[in-house]
Amino acid sequence: MEKKEYKKIVDKYTPDEPRFRNALIAFIIGGFMGVLGNFLVDFYSSTFDLSSKDASVFMIITLVFLGCFLTCLGFFDKWVGFAKCGLIIPITGFAHAMMSAALEYRKEGLVTGIGSNMFKLAGSVIIFGVVSAYIFGLLRLLVIGG
Amino acid sequence: MIHFNAFVFCGIVCLIGQIILDNTKLTPGHITTIFVIVGAFLDVFNIYDKFVLWAGGGALVPITSFGHLLIHGAMDTVNNYGVMGLFMGMFDLTSSGIVAAIIFSFVLSLIFQPRD
Numbered sequence: 563m564e565k566k567e568y569k570k571i572v573d574k575y576t577p578d579e580p581r582f583r584n585a586l587i588a589f590i591i592g593g594f595m596g597v598l599g600n601f602l603v604d605f606y607s608s609t610f611d612l613s614s615k616d617a618s619v620f621m622i623i624t625l626v627f628l629g630c631f632l633t634c635l636g637f638f639d640k641w642v643g644f645a646k647c648g649l650i651i652p653i654t655g656f657a658h659a660m661m662s663a664a665l666e667y668r669k670e671g672l673v674t675g676i677g678s679n680m681f682k683l684a685g686s687v688i689i690f691g692v693v694s695a696y697i698f699g700l701l702r703l704l705v706i707g708g
Numbered sequence: 709m710i711h712f713n714a715f716v717f718c719g720i721v722c723l724i725g726q727i728i729l730d731n732t733k734l735t736p737g738h739i740t741t742i743f744v745i746v747g748a749f750l751d752v753f754n755i756y757d758k759f760v761l762w763a764g765g766g767a768l769v770p771i772t773s774f775g776h777l778l779i780h781g782a783m784d785t786v787n788n789y790g791v792m793g794l795f796m797g798m799f800d801l802t803s804s805g806i807v808a809a810i811i812f813s814f815v816l817s818l819i820f821q822p823r824d
Contacts, residue, residue, distance in 0.1 A: 589720070598769075
């Protein structure tokens with residue numbers, strides 16, 4: 563069978579992704595993550611009497627912990643399957659990627675397993691973040707001057 | 709009111725990500741990477757700072773804020789040390805997130821068993 567025909571038949575029988583529904587769920591769940599983040603900033607800054615900058619650091623640590631812990635308990639994979647980008651785009655997705663890599667490679671040992679594979683999924687975020695921040699920072703230094 | 713702004717901003721960022729995910733062949737890894745680069749780019753002309761003022765903590769939750777904080781930390785040291793500052797302050801503001809993710813992942817992976 564020709565490849566084109568084969569692709570046609572595959573396309574015919576793959577179920578259509580409910581795009582509108584996915585987008586709506588991602589919007590709502592992502593929105594509530596934003597509200598949670600904002601609420602935590604307010605909560606930390608009023609309870610511990612911190613500036614909003616310090617409180618946002620506390621907020622990020624809390625969300626990272628929640629992402630890691632819920633991944634360990636096994637809930638988070640199901641939630642990510644349901645909400646998709648609603649939980650992948652917030653910082654919890656970064657924690658989820660690192661935690662699941664650490665859990666998955668744990669049986670291969672501490673150094674060769676966890677140590678060398680923890681950044682397998684989340685590493686690209688850091689690498690491209692640093693490279694792009696360096697290039698854009700250099701541009702900004704040249705154009706605006708700091 | 710700022711809670712509503714946080715909802716709208718974080719929701720729209722996730723919505724854009726979901727639309728890209730559904731309509732292209734990119735994986736979630738590609739999308740988070742693109743969003744980090746976009747966040748760094750938006751900070752070149754201080755656009756992202758305005759989002760943070762408008763949406764408060766809601767603008768710091770999406771992964772775009774990671775790129776924003778990377779370049780922000782770098783520019784803070786650039787003001788004191790010039791070009792070399794780009795190498796020095798890059799992780800100043802994001803270290804909390806990265807260190808927290810490393811520590812929690814490592815400790816919890818020793819305690820919990822993977823589930824299938």
